[in-house]
Amino acid sequence: SQQGEEDPQALSIQEGENATMNCSYKTSINNLQWYRQNSGRGLVHLILIRSNEREKHSGRLRVTLDTSKKSSSLLITASRAADTASYFCATAGTASKLTFGTGTRLQVTL
Amino acid sequence: DARVTQTPRHKVTEMGQEVTMRCQPILGHNTVFWYRQTMMQGLELLAYFRNRAPLDDSGMPKDRFSAEMPDATLATLKIQPSEPRDSAVYFCASGSNYRGRDTGELFFGEGSRLTVL
Numbered sequence: 001s002q003q004g005e006e007d008p009q010a011l012s013i014q015e016g017e018n019a020t021m022n023c024s025y026k027t028s029i030n031n032l033q034w035y036r037q038n039s040g041r042g043l044v045h046l047i048l049i050r051s052n053e054r055e056k057h058s059g060r061l062r063v064t065l066d067t068s069k070k071s072s073s074l075l076i077t078a079s080r081a082a083d084t085a086s087y088f089c090a091t092a093g094t095a096s097k098l099t100f101g102t103g104t105r106l107q108v109t110l
Numbered sequence: 111d112a113r114v115t116q117t118p119r120h121k122v123t124e125m126g127q128e129v130t131m132r133c134q135p136i137l138g139h140n141t142v143f144w145y146r147q148t149m150m151q152g153l154e155l156l157a158y159f160r161n162r163a164p165l166d167d168s169g170m171p172k173d174r175f176s177a178e179m180p181d182a183t184l185a186t187l188k189i190q191p192s193e194p195r196d197s198a199v200y201f202c203a204s205g206s207n208y209r210g211r212d213t214g215e216l217f218f219g220e221g222s223r224l225t226v227l
Contacts, residue, residue, distance in 0.1 A: 033215070042114075042201060042218035088153065092213040096141065096165060100153040 004089045004101025012107040019076040021104040023089030024069075032065055033090045033098070034074050043088065046074075079108045112136045116202050116219035124227050128190040131222045133202030134183055142185045143216060144170075144177055145201040153201075159185065160207055192226045199223050 007022045023032070031050045035043040049056045049065045049072070056063045062075040076083055089101045115134040123129055135142050143158040157167035157177040167177060174193070179185045189196055203216040 031214070035218075042220045043203070043216075044218070045215040048215060096160060096207055096213050097155065097158065098143065098213045098216060099155060100145070102152050 004091055004099070006087070006089060006101045006104045008104060009102070010105045010107070012109065013079055015079060015081055015108055015110050017079055019079050019083070019106055019108070021074045021087050021106070023072045023074070023101050025072075025089075025091045025101070026070065027091075027093060029067075029091045029093055031092045032063075032072050033092065034061075034063060034072075035088045035090060035100075037086045037088065037103075039085075046087075076106075079106075081108050081110055084108045112217075114202055114204050114217050114219035116200075116222050118222055119220065120223045120225075122225045122227065123192055125193055126191040127226075128188065129192045129196075129224060129226075130189075131187045131200050131202075131224070133185040133187075133204075133219060135185060135202070135204030136217055137183070139204035139206055139217070141205045141207045141213065141216075142179060143203045143205075144185070144187050145203065146198045147201060147221070148198045156187070156200075189224075192224075194226045197224055197226050 004023045004025045033048045034046045037043045047058045047063050049063050060077045065072045086103045086105050088103045090098050092098050117132045141160045144156040146154045156170040159179050162179040176188045199221040201221045203218045205216040207213050
């Protein structure tokens with residue numbers, strides 16, 4: 001069963017716009033991670049945020065974490081066609097288990 | 111360029127046949143995860159290992175699935191007998207986890223796409 005639920009399920013934007021994806025989870029976590037998956041490929045790690053952190057940046061990526069609401073958001077600024085992919089959040093608890101959410105399919109058009 | 115290697119990349123088999131998928135984790139990583147991905151269920155955690163010991167395989171159908179790590183360079187996932195509902199992409203991922211700390215970044219293989227007819 002999934003720990004996280006992403007919202008929206010699908011998102012279509014134009015190149016240059018910002019894309020925001022949200023993730024909600026159910027149980028307490030030690031960290032939350034975001035991954036990207038291109039069609040037919042494996043997942044690639046993007047960014048990790050620990051439970052005691054509220055915001056983290058990496059290049060055009062900005063992740064926020066609100067543990068009181070059990071939610072996280074991923075913002076991709078100035079999107080490019082190459083950002084087209086599925087994006088997953090994943091939560092890590094104390095048992096070393098990493099559980100993935102349902103994913104958001106992002107389409108960036110020229 | 112270190113990467114997780116999975117074989118086979120594609121497998122088509124008939125119902126009832128045995129299927130074995132193999133994974134070579136990144137050298138030095140001590141955790142290995144097996145996930146199954148389908149359109150309906152998304153990414154499901156089947157089993158994971160730390161230092162070659164199985165930590166949790168509760169996500170795996172025990173009657174037909176088995177996962178092992180015969181050595182630090184090889185993880186296997188076996189299905190016997192296979193059924194059409196096992197059709198999915200199976201991913202192996204490896205990472206580092208020391209002294210029971212929470213799991214950090216995982217590195218994924220390209221997956222094994224299984225079709226059971």
